[in-house]
Amino acid sequence: MTQFQFNLNIEDLKDCIMKSDIDAVVKASVVLVLNSVMEDERDKHLNARAYERSTDRRDYRNGYYERDLIMSIGRITLRVPRTRNGDFSPSVFERYARCDQALVLSMLEMVVNGVSTRKVKNIVQQLCGESFSKSLVSSLTEKLDPIVNKWANRPINTMYYPYIFADAMYIKVREHNRVVSKAVYIATAINEKNEREILGLKVDHSESYEAWQRFFQHLQSRGLQSPRLIISDAHKGLKKAIGTEFVGTTWQRCTVHFKRNIFNQLPKKDMDEVKAALKGIFNVVKIEDARKLKDEFMEKYEENPKLENAINTLEEGFEDAIQYLNEPTKYHHHIRSTNSLERLNQEVRRREKVIRIFPNTQSAFRLIGAVLMDIADEQAKKPSMIGKK
Template sequence: MTQLQFNLNMDLLKDSVMNSNIDAVVKSTIVLVLNEYMEQERDEYLQAEAYERNVNRRDYRNGYYERDLVMSIGKINLRVPRTRNGDFAPSVFERYARVDQAFVLSMLEMVVNGVSTRKVTNVVEQLCGEQVSKSFVSSLTEKLDPIVRQWANRPLNVQYYAYIFVDAMYIKVREHDKVVSKAVYIATGINQAQKREVIGFKVDHKESYEAWREFFTELKSRGLQSPKLVISDAHEGLKKAIGKEFIGTSWQRCTVHFKRNIIDKLPKKGMEEVIVNLKRIFDAVKEEDARLFRDEFFKSYEENPKLEKALETLDEGFEEAIQYLSQPEKWHRLIHSTNSLERLNQEVRRRERVIRIFPNTQSAYRLIGAVLMDYDEAQAKKRTIFMKK
């Protein structure tokens, strides 16, 4: 590798040391070194000193231009030498390009992890010594688009997902000069490595049968096979779409939601024993035990008119709420409810709460996709879902 030797302007460096704080000293020193280094690189490229005439000269000096360089100490301004034909390129910027990339990725990481755009601009101001606009930070996040899109459309036929969890949450999006509510569909599955994985998500206008069916159709087009169970709440459009798109798949009604629905039908006071006996039904390990506890529950309370609506609700949804008992016992605690997916929704909500209103649907898709990718990466590092954290 070529060795370049050069002299620094020590008077200028001394002035920086005596009259500035340590941050300014470090920056001034680096600016002096890099400016001189680029000057010597140009001399070597030209193969001629200033005003020197020789047969080996490749080009002529053509002044300087200023260019910023982002480094770990912040942003510095360099005096870049140039040549008349423009072929000379100093190595400094190529060498430190990874620092620029790391800086951009750091800002993206802040946005994805729920730091507001305003706070990000403040951090950048502290690092670089100057303010950047919110639009600049927002434009950086657009770099996520192709990454999220590629991940969201990855093939699903390389794995079999025996158990799939689906749910929808609502967000606020600005559209056509007004704020509207939109549904975010999220599907997770347990793969063959016994790890949770996000298998799909979508931002749509509302939660409906047509929207759920379209979502499932997209998953199938990516290679998703019919699972053993789909676990969800009891949204009518969702139930209908599951039955239509996944032939031979059982629907598992989330027992947490189901018990909550039953309890809401109970009187507000004096129901402690009733609630304990209700929970006993869904704590059963075997299907026959759950049926036995259900029958005993009816016998104990069927004469109480105050419990009529609760008993009707239990009777109507019981079969769909015990489908998990047909699966191996080790899976029961994992597939009887959508709790795992709701915890993921809370993580999305934590980031979304910082933004409050997305400027458009694409920005919502981008951020939510990045959060889900982050979740997927964390899940992939775990050994299996049966291992303690």
């Protein structure tokens, strides 16, 4: 693990703390840390520490320049190291600015388009200062949109994805002076290297067969091959689109959603034994054992009129919910539900709720795309834990 040596100005930090200005404390801490990170990056680029004599030196230090960085904590000014040849570029601005720029840009658009609330305007002023205009919106858009669009349309034909997860979440967007609900389609996958990967996203009018079909066709146009399993909830349009676009692919019904649907059909009281029996059906490693436990459950409770609806639900969706048991055991925990994708959606929600109502569809695509890019970057750095149980 890389270790950084921070030369912190303790007096400046203490002064901020003593004045009880928590915003200044946070900003000062972030500035000190990021400045030290950039200094360490320059040392590695030069292959020599400050005042170090080295025959392997690549270049020489050439002072610093100031540059602003907009983050969710506000605008901060960093002391950026330079080199004599000018070919050193710190990673801080690319790594930390992309998602925060998308967030700021979405709020700026609300202000410029005259649809912001006082709260949003105050947030924008804290993030960007008193002056913000259409020219600032345009400059940020020109920088950020090509990056997000390139990522969202990147080729995915160099890797096979045996397991794909699909889900949709709803957001609010202002369109033709009205606030409308739109669906955000997100697909993730486990690739042939057992790594999780975010495949793509699309913003469409509603969750329907046609919209899911367009989303899948978009993934296919980028090179996606038919997977072994697609894991999702039981939305009818989604199921139909899977059957249309991925011939030969098996649909795995999310077991978490499925069990929840069955439990909702049960009486409210004295159902602990029944629920335990239902959960046990899905806690096996062989598909034959699951079918055996399900048959035993039916024989035991089929005469109970209070459980008729729950039993009908179990009977109707059972086979679709146990298809993961046909796959290698090491994958069972990871492919029986859409929990991993729902955790991803929650992270998107955490940033999206700051906006509440997007000023337009492109703004929504930009912010959600930037959030997913940042998450994808973090995932790529972590070793795969899939199949290691």
